[in-house]
Amino acid sequence: MSTKFSKKQPQRLSSSTLSSKKKKQRLSIPTRTGEEDDSRVSSLPDSILCNILSFLPTKEAVATTILSKRWKPLCLSVSTLDFNLYNLSRRTMKTAADLSRLVNSVMLSRHDTLPIQTFRLKCCPFRIWDADDIIELIISAIQRRTQTLELNMMFIDVHNNFVSSLFTCRTLTVLKLKNLTIREDIPQINNNISPLKTLHLETVFFVTHTHLINFLLSFPLLEELEANDVLITPPTIFVPKKADKVKCLSNLVTAKLSGNELIPLFLLSGAHTSLIIKLTRPCFVEVPVFYNLTQLEIFSDLKLQSWPKKWIWILEMLQNTPKLQHLIIHEEIENGNDHEEEYSWWEDPKIVPECLSSHLKTCLFRNYRGNKCELQFAEYVMRSSKVLINMTIHCACDIYLNAKFQMLQKLSLCPRDCKFVFE
Numbered sequence: 436m437s438t439k440f441s442k443k444q445p446q447r448l449s450s451s452t453l454s455s456k457k458k459k460q461r462l463s464i465p466t467r468t469g470e471e472d473d474s475r476v477s478s479l480p481d482s483i484l485c486n487i488l489s490f491l492p493t494k495e496a497v498a499t500t501i502l503s504k505r506w507k508p509l510c511l512s513v514s515t516l517d518f519n520l521y522n523l524s525r526r527t528m529k530t531a532a533d534l535s536r537l538v539n540s541v542m543l544s545r546h547d548t549l550p551i552q553t554f555r556l557k558c559c560p561f562r563i564w565d566a567d568d569i570i571e572l573i574i575s576a577i578q579r580r581t582q583t584l585e586l587n588m589m590f591i592d593v594h595n596n597f598v599s600s601l602f603t604c605r606t607l608t609v610l611k612l613k614n615l616t617i618r619e620d621i622p623q624i625n626n627n628i629s630p631l632k633t634l635h636l637e638t639v640f641f642v643t644h645t646h647l648i649n650f651l652l653s654f655p656l657l658e659e660l661e662a663n664d665v666l667i668t669p670p671t672i673f674v675p676k677k678a679d680k681v682k683c684l685s686n687l688v689t690a691k692l693s694g695n696e697l698i699p700l701f702l703l704s705g706a707h708t709s710l711i712i713k714l715t716r717p718c719f720v721e722v723p724v725f726y727n728l729t730q731l732e733i734f735s736d737l738k739l740q741s742w743p744k745k746w747i748w749i750l751e752m753l754q755n756t757p758k759l760q761h762l763i764i765h766e767e768i769e770n771g772n773d774h775e776e777e778y779s780w781w782e783d784p785k786i787v788p789e790c791l792s793s794h795l796k797t798c799l800f801r802n803y804r805g806n807k808c809e810l811q812f813a814e815y816v817m818r819s820s821k822v823l824i825n826m827t828i829h830c831a832c833d834i835y836l837n838a839k840f841q842m843l844q845k846l847s848l849c850p851r852d853c854k855f856v857f858e
Contacts, residue, residue, distance in 0.1 A: 485513050492517045514552035516541065516576070542575060550580035550606065557587040567594075574600045583609040592616045602629050602653050609633040616640040616668070621649035629654050635661040644673040644699065648682065651702055657684050660703070664694035675699060680723065693734075717742035724755045731756055732763040743780045746808045750784060759790035762816075765801040766809070766831075781811040791819045800828045805842040817851040827856045 518538055545551075554576040558569065570593060577584065577600045584607060593615055601607065608630055617639065631654040641647040644667055651657070667673075683705040690703045693713035697720050703710060704723040713734040733749060753759065798816050803809055817826050828846065830839050843857050 492519055514550070515555070516551060516553070517555040518558070520556075520558040538572060542572070542579075545579070547579070550582065551576060552581075553583040553585065554581045555585040558589065570594065570597050573597065577601070577604050577607065580606040582606050583611075585611040586615065587613040588615040592618050595619045598650075601631075603627055605630065607631055611635040611637075612639050613637040614639075617646060617650065618642050621646055621653060628656065631657055633657075633659040636665050637663045638666070639664075640666050640668045643667060643671065644675075648699065648702065651684065651698070652682060655684070656686050658686055658688045660684070660687060660689075660698075661691045662694070662698050663692075664696075665698060666694070666696055670696075673699065675701065675721070714745075716740055717745070718748060722748070722751045722755050724757070725759075727758060728756045729758055730761040730763075731759055732765070734765040734767070736767040738767075746781050746812055749812070750788075753788040753790055754784065754786075757789040758794050760794050760796045762795060762797070763799045763801070764812075766804065767802065781808045783811075783815060787819045791816065791823075792821050795820050795823055797825045798823065798827070802831045803828045803842070804831050804834065805838065805845070810842075810845060813846060814849040817846075817849050817853065817855070820853065823851075823853040825856065826851065826853050827858070829858050 554573075556569075556573065569588070569591060573584075573586065574597060581604065584601075591614075598617065598619065598621060601610065610631055610633070612635070614637070634651075634654060634657055641650065647665065647667065651660075680701045683702055685705040687703060687706045689709040689711075690706050691711040691713075692698055692703075694715060697712070697718060700720050701723040704725055705727070706725060707727045707729075709730040709732070710725065710728055711732040711734070713736060715736050715738070717737070717740060731752065733752070735745065737745075749764070753762075795816075798820070800809070800813060803813070813826075813828060817823065830842065834842075839857075846855070846857060
């Protein structure tokens with residue numbers, strides 16, 4: 436007698452039952468509450484919390500003091516003070532007054548021995564304080580061992596006390612100034628060496644070139660200089676004296692210049708590594724000898740202005756950079772006009788620049804358009820360079836394919852010993 440065992444069929448669940456189970460599963464996923472999030476943040480050590488607060492504008496950092504008693508000393512220990520008061524209007528003078536009190540209260544609440552790593556201030560004096568009050572506030576910050584000072588001052592005229600504080604501060608290593616005017620004579624401070632390493636100037640006005648030169652020379656240890664639209668008001672023609680030409684920033688490593696008026700180049704002749712020049716109008720600045728410069732970048736953005744001797748000036752730069760190893764020429768697309776080829780002038784020098792005969796390794800030409808002088812310059816560099824490894828030419832993006840092919844044919848005929856790349 437045999438016994439048959441029937442297999443039990445699995446029970447099928449309806450779609451409604453499955454959906455209800457999924458809902459229960461979703462509902463059962465644990466969620467974090469706001470209190471748990473707060474406890475996780477509060478469990479972080481003070482040093483990390485201070486670092487987080489340093490990335491916030493000071494107004495927002497101060498707002499964290501309402502969280503608990505622990506946050507108040509943390510806020511006052513933040514190494515970065517960032518006050519952005521630029522967007523205030525005359526209709527919000529009440530808010531402006533509150534922010535004015537905030538700046539002073541934060542400064543006064545900090546312990547005198549606590550250094551300021553970065554002090555950043557952006558404001559318009561006509562809306563908040565008188566200019567003198569702002570300057571006094573900045574001087575107070577400098578005296579608290581500030582290391583980095585960044586100011587956007589909406590064309591405030593600064594006086595001697597402010598400039599003297601910059602020169603005599605023993606901790607200031609980075610200075611960034613924007614939209615202000617230095618009208619007073621630069622004070623001569625004996626036996627003082629400023630430790631400043633980095634200086635950025637953007638839309639900063641000086642009364643004379645002498646003021647500008649004395650200001651820069653007051654930072655003898657300067658290594659990085661960036662100047663964009665450093666202007667002389669009223670504009671004057673500068674003719675340097677013989678004694679001026681021997682002055683330079685001897686510790687300078689890199690310099691970047693742009694704007695309508697360039698800083699006198701003899702001040703930068705001691706640059707050890709890199710010089711970047713953006714030309715926005717014809718340049719008639721005398722070119723000194725850069726004995727140690729190894730990298731040169733020249734950006735030409737003349738906006739259709741005529742400068743027949745531009746390539747002669749660039750050649751003069753090569754003649755005065757005997758140790759140059761890397762050269763970049765960047766022609767803005769707007770310069771591709773019908774008159775440039777007609778008026779530009781090129782002439783092979785009688786003596787090959789020393790950098791071409793013994794040091795230049797790479798040359799990059801951006802936005803090449805195949806104009807007569809551009810072709811002559813590229814051919815001269817390839818023909819005259821003895822140790823050149825790479826010659827790279829990037830064609831302007833609006834050039835048609837047939838025109839590119841013709842440019843490549845002309846350049847390929849030039850004798851060379853380097854690798855040639857045309858893109």
